[in-house]
Amino acid sequence: MQQTAFIGQAATRRRLLGGALMAGGALAVPGLVRGQVLGTPSLVPMRLSPDQLVDMKCCLRPLRAAGPNLGTESVGGKLVVHNYGHGGSGWSLSWGSAEVAVGKALASLPRSVAVVGCGIIGLTSAVVAQRYGLDVTIYARDQIARTRSFRASGSYTPGSRIALVEPAGPQFPDLWEQMARHSWRMFRTMLGLPGEPVRFGDSYAVSDAPIERRTWPADPAITESFATAGLPRQNSEFAHLDSRIADIVPQAVPLPPGENPFGMPYATRSSQMHFNFPAYAAILLDEFFGRGGKFVNRVFHRPGELADLPEDVVIHATGYAARDFWGDRTVIPVRGQTGWLVPQPGVNYSLRYRNVSALSKGDGIVIMNNNPDLGDMLGVGDSMELPNRAPIEEAMATLAAIFARSAGAAA
Amino acid sequence: MSARTGQLVAALALVALGTGAALAQSRGGTGTGRYTAEQAAAGAQVYAINCAMCHGARMEGRGEIPPLTGRFVANWAGRPVADLFAYVSRAMPQHAPGSLAPEQNAHLVALLLQANGVPAGARELPADEAALQRITFDPPGPAL
Numbered sequence: 411m412q413q414t415a416f417i418g419q420a421a422t423r424r425r426l427l428g429g430a431l432m433a434g435g436a437l438a439v440p441g442l443v444r445g446q447v448l449g450t451p452s453l454v455p456m457r458l459s460p461d462q463l464v465d466m467k468c469c470l471r472p473l474r475a476a477g478p479n480l481g482t483e484s485v486g487g488k489l490v491v492h493n494y495g496h497g498g499s500g501w502s503l504s505w506g507s508a509e510v511a512v513g514k515a516l517a518s519l520p521r522s523v524a525v526v527g528c529g530i531i532g533l534t535s536a537v538v539a540q541r542y543g544l545d546v547t548i549y550a551r552d553q554i555a556r557t558r559s560f561r562a563s564g565s566y567t568p569g570s571r572i573a574l575v576e577p578a579g580p581q582f583p584d585l586w587e588q589m590a591r592h593s594w595r596m597f598r599t600m601l602g603l604p605g606e607p608v609r610f611g612d613s614y615a616v617s618d619a620p621i622e623r624r625t626w627p628a629d630p631a632i633t634e635s636f637a638t639a640g641l642p643r644q645n646s647e648f649a650h651l652d653s654r655i656a657d658i659v660p661q662a663v664p665l666p667p668g669e670n671p672f673g674m675p676y677a678t679r680s681s682q683m684h685f686n687f688p689a690y691a692a693i694l695l696d697e698f699f700g701r702g703g704k705f706v707n708r709v710f711h712r713p714g715e716l717a718d719l720p721e722d723v724v725i726h727a728t729g730y731a732a733r734d735f736w737g738d739r740t741v742i743p744v745r746g747q748t749g750w751l752v753p754q755p756g757v758n759y760s761l762r763y764r765n766v767s768a769l770s771k772g773d774g775i776v777i778m779n780n781n782p783d784l785g786d787m788l789g790v791g792d793s794m795e796l797p798n799r800a801p802i803e804e805a806m807a808t809l810a811a812i813f814a815r816s817a818g819a820a821a
Numbered sequence: 822m823s824a825r826t827g828q829l830v831a832a833l834a835l836v837a838l839g840t841g842a843a844l845a846q847s848r849g850g851t852g853t854g855r856y857t858a859e860q861a862a863a864g865a866q867v868y869a870i871n872c873a874m875c876h877g878a879r880m881e882g883r884g885e886i887p888p889l890t891g892r893f894v895a896n897w898a899g900r901p902v903a904d905l906f907a908y909v910s911r912a913m914p915q916h917a918p919g920s921l922a923p924e925q926n927a928h929l930v931a932l933l934l935q936a937n938g939v940p941a942g943a944r945e946l947p948a949d950e951a952a953l954q955r956i957t958f959d960p961p962g963p964a965l
Contacts, residue, residue: 551896556885709896711904734912794916795886796874 453671454756455817456768456775458810464774465750466797469561470743472730473497473790475636477573477582477649479738480510486717490724491515493531494732495741498570501562501685504534505596506589512538515723524549524721526710529559532727533694539725540701547721548698549708554691558729563748563776565760565769566659566683568593569652571744571786574636578649587654594658597683605689606772612759613682613769615662616674616812626650626785641742645785659683672812673819674763682760686772710735745789749777749802763812766805779805850959851902854942856931861941864932867925871914880936894937898960902946903953906930910950923948937961 474495482491493511496503512535515523521544525536528550536546554560568590573582600608615621626645634643642648652659660681670677699705710716713736716724726736733741753774760769769776779801780788869878875886882888887896897905910926912918921929927948935941938961947953 551887552885558885561885707892707895711900711908734908734918792916793918796916 453759454754455813456751456757456761456770456809457754458751458768458775458806458813460803460806462751462775463749463777463802463806464752466747466799466802467561467750468745468747468795468797469558470730470745470793470795471498471571471789472500472558472732473571473573473742473744474738475574475577475642475740475742477578477586478503478507479732480507480514480585482514485713485724488716488719488722488724489515489518489520490713490716490726492732492736493535493725493727494527494729494736495738496531496729497572498562498744498746499568499572500559500729501530501564502566502568502570503572503586503589503593504530505538506592507531508535508538509592510585510589511535511725511727512542515539515725516542516544518723520721520723521545522547522721523723523725524716524719525725525727526550526716527557527727527729527731528553528705529557529727529729530554531559531729532725533691533698535725535727536703537694537697537701540698540703545702546698547704547706549706549710549719551707551709553705554695555687560687560691561748563746563769563778564685564687564771564773565776566597566685568655569650571648572651573649574642574647575649576647577636577740582649583651583654586649586651590651590655591658594655600690600693603689603693605692606686607690607693608683608685609758609772610681610683611770613662613680613762614665614672614759615678615762616670616672617676617763618674619676621662621664621676621678624782624785640739641791642787645787648786671816672761673816674812682769684769684771688773742791743789743793745792745794746780747778747797747802749797749799749806751775751777751806761809761812763809766808768805768809777802777805777809849955850957851934851939852959852961854940855902855944855956856934856939856941856946857943858935858941860928860931860946861935864925864928864930864935867921867928868932871921872929875915889933890936893933894960898937898958900958901954902930902934902956902958903950905933905958906948906953907950934958 472495474497478495479492482489484490491511491514493507496507508531523539523544523546525532525539525546525548528548532548532550533554536548539546569586572586597608628646629644632644635647636642662678662680665677665679726732728735730741730743732738751774753772754770757770757775760767765780765782767778876882876889880889887893906926909929910919910921910923914920927946931946939959
């Protein structure tokens, strides 16, 4: 902790130095956090001491084997349009997925729709339906701040546990790309808004060895698969689609030694989009209620109860809960957890090293500890939704050591 | 308002009153003592081991995890106890859904009824969804 405090002081001094000498000409301050005339921006070190940990969240990503359910069916005379099962990509695909679901609802020419569920998918679907002129009522147990959506990390990850290759079939990648591209466009309309609901930050990865993209070839020794076991058994079963939108999403670039702000041999930097949950939710809820939307606190016990609703069209967006509510056993829980530190407004970057990462957002610094050897398989089939503190503290200690090491290099 | 209409309104009001009373304590409902105190006590044991870790020692819930009193009544009362029993049997505990025996789930439902102000009685709550379909979860009325 003392060392961390020292880095902070050193960083502040160097930033100030860099700023003061900017006008004067070239400056070469070695090591961490140098304010160069050109090149890396100044970095304020993250404060990663345990006293900063103010929350831990755990959530279940609703991985659906065939990808999100966007199908329709008739229940009790109602047209039900599904919009659930977005794995670790719910926020990132929300606008595109809502566009597809609302489009199917509009095709039956309703004047009003019911939306069941008020996570990011339900609320976005509701707002999109309103933008098309429909009267919308949301029926849900909770509003977004108390849903699983608020227990995500908030980083833009449109391809995270989104589907399994075989069950999703050959058509799915095109649909995914359509949803991902539309969502990306919509997020860009939210940049720079008050509260910064959507923001870009620099994302650094550091390493002791050259950084290479990891691939997951199929392991022939693993003979079971989703088809036989009802759960994926290895990473190669997962759809990996991110490369399809690499033309618009910033990719990591290696940093030459002179631009590496950390005292680590190798580093990459990319620009990472992320979501600030409170500001984002406030904007969506304001629009929803501002357009006359109604929220009804209601719990449904079985699909047949949808017949009681006054609306003829229902958009079903209950996420992981669809596994039980709709009896969809192809929705697979994938556990994930995050630690949340007090927000540090001067810190606008993220740092990843091996299995651990810290992402600074307006609503806090998100700490994650994800075993890289498990890849997409981490948390699959695990529906324990209570957080475990030890891995979070371990991650904080690992990252704090990197800052200490960087400070040592800078001294 | 004519006398005739007045009579009609009065009659309707009586019917409404009757319906209200029926709702508060339906004939096949939990208001007439449909679980035993022993079952609820056994349920407390099951709860402590399997449920309290998420829903809390006082059933208070936490943030995203729903409490099992208060608004719980709004979610589950006025419908067959079978719905609650089926949900607990099928979906809980969340980390190991469907892992509890039917008797354990019946004990948990007895505990939940007790915790929400439903009186115990001499009859045991059956651990059988079909039988529970005939028992309505009567709202206990306001906590005074």
